[in-house]
Amino acid sequence: MLLEQEPRLRELRVFDLHLSSWLEELKTGPVQVTPIQGDVTQAHQVAAAVSGAHVVIHTAGLVDVFGRASPETIYKVNVQGTQNVIEACVQTGTRFLVYTSSMEVVGPNVKGQPFYRGNEDTPYEALHKHPYPQSKAQAERLVLQANGRKVQGGLPLVTCALRPTGIYGEGHQIMRDFYLQGLRLGSRLFRAIPASVEHGRVYVGNVAWMHVLVARELEPRAELMGGQVYFCYDKSPYKSYEDFNMEFLGPCGLRLVGTRPLLPYWLLMLLATLNALLQWLLRPLLLYAPLLNPYTLAIANTTFTVSTNKAQRHFGYEPLFSWEDSRTRTILWVQGSTQ
Numbered sequence: 001m002l003l004e005q006e007p008r009l010r011e012l013r014v015f016d017l018h019l020s021s022w023l024e025e026l027k028t029g030p031v032q033v034t035p036i037q038g039d040v041t042q043a044h045q046v047a048a049a050v051s052g053a054h055v056v057i058h059t060a061g062l063v064d065v066f067g068r069a070s071p072e073t074i075y076k077v078n079v080q081g082t083q084n085v086i087e088a089c090v091q092t093g094t095r096f097l098v099y100t101s102s103m104e105v106v107g108p109n110v111k112g113q114p115f116y117r118g119n120e121d122t123p124y125e126a127l128h129k130h131p132y133p134q135s136k137a138q139a140e141r142l143v144l145q146a147n148g149r150k151v152q153g154g155l156p157l158v159t160c161a162l163r164p165t166g167i168y169g170e171g172h173q174i175m176r177d178f179y180l181q182g183l184r185l186g187s188r189l190f191r192a193i194p195a196s197v198e199h200g201r202v203y204v205g206n207v208a209w210m211h212v213l214v215a216r217e218l219e220p221r222a223e224l225m226g227g228q229v230y231f232c233y234d235k236s237p238y239k240s241y242e243d244f245n246m247e248f249l250g251p252c253g254l255r256l257v258g259t260r261p262l263l264p265y266w267l268l269m270l271l272a273t274l275n276a277l278l279q280w281l282l283r284p285l286l287l288y289a290p291l292l293n294p295y296t297l298a299i300a301n302t303t304f305t306v307s308t309n310k311a312q313r314h315f316g317y318e319p320l321f322s323w324e325d326s327r328t329r330t331i332l333w334v335q336g337s338t339q
């Protein structure tokens with residue numbers, strides 16, 4: 001997105017624990033693309049990568065709500081890693097920092113209270129028990145508190161945080177898992193979540209586009225945007241998690257069975273709790289980390305949708321991809337990803 005949309009870009013450094021092979025293809029254009037294999041938990045590696053950069057987009061993170069990683073590891077990558085990025089900016093004189101936060105820093109909370117088409121100012125009890133949202137909330141706080149800190153050379157750091165809702169699009173592994181599961185079940189999926197529960201989703205291309213715009217506008221609009229949070233949104237429809245997935249899986253030949261959940265909520269919660277127990281029991285022997293656990297069930301079962309125009313007001317954001325484009329691109333990816 002940066003290469004396509006930012007004409008003033010001179011160099012793009014990609015710092016990641018795992019470098020993808022597609023990065024090589026990006027090296028053929030006029031902009032210098034520098035892949036750097038590194039770990040955000042290693043302060044010296046981060047500082048070396050950041051040195052001389054005009055703007056840092058910090059999107060690396062450990063996304064785990066399934067119990068694959070330990071809470072300590074999640075904290076180390078998401079919180080300590082973010083602190084390292086901030087310190088690297090301060091030490092090396094980089095003034096603009098964009099952080100990929102998450103809707104999860106707000107909710108859904110452990111009480112299952114709905115957040116219905118809320119915006120950045122909507123009051124909501126953000127109570128976290130799970131390591132992932134806890135770590136994202138802590139990291140976001142660090143980023144916002146760092147706004148205004150003096151960087152090397154004496155000028156102030158300008159930071160802001162973007163909070164995507166559930167991201168979908170090309171590369172969405174869970175979508176592919178549901179597709180494969182549906183194929184195994186005779187081209188069917190069984191409804192587990194009531195259709196009335198709305199879940200916020202945003203297309204990956206629009207998430208990227210919003211990051212590019214923020215990176216571009218942070219300097220001229222530092223006064224307004226510094227220390228701010230913005231939900232990442234687009235025109236994707238408000239639907240339940242499963243009904244939304246069917247927008248893509250339907251055209252790929254799957255159908256969702258049932259107008260109401262096949263199993264009652266208490267039974268699903270029992271199964272989710274059993275999964276958590278099994279995970280704990282099996283941990284010394286193997287990693288058992290299914291999609292269904294008490295936390296994921298609670299998120300999927302709680303309405304959380306965003307309706308805001310803050311990004312449009314502050315830096316002129318309009319989605320780059322329409323809902324129709326986002327849908328088509330995602331369907332094509334699902335179809336192609338399993339061949």
Ligand SMILES: NC(=O)C1=CN([C@@H]2O[C@H](COP(=O)(O)OP(=O)(O)OC[C@H]3O[C@@H](n4cnc5c(N)ncnc54)[C@H](O)[C@@H]3O)[C@@H](O)[C@H]2O)C=CC1
Nearest residue numbers: 016017018039040059060061063100101102164165166167
């Ligand atoms: N997937 C979603 O629905 C949402 C994701 N987010 C946030 O967006 C960001 C990207 O998430 P996804 O693309 O979904 O996840 P992902 O797992 O596909 O991407 C995360 C990237 O961070 C890298 N990474 C992990 N640990 C690292 C380390 N120690 N050092 C350097 N790089 C490391 C990974 O190699 C990977 O390339 C994360 O910060 C996540 O919290 C926010 C809202 C929703």
Ligand SMILES: C[C@@H](CO)CCC[C@@H](C)[C@H]1CC[C@H]2[C@@H]3[C@H](O)CC4=CC(=O)CC[C@]4(C)[C@H]3CC[C@]12C
Nearest residue numbers: 063065102104165166192241291292296297299300
């Ligand atoms: C009960 C199951 C029946 O089919 C459905 C389980 C679906 C879950 C795996 C997903 C439901 C909601 C998702 C999360 C949500 O989109 C918010 C997120 C934000 C992030 O920053 C990271 C990812 C995630 C936690 C996302 C993960 C997958 C779900 C829990």
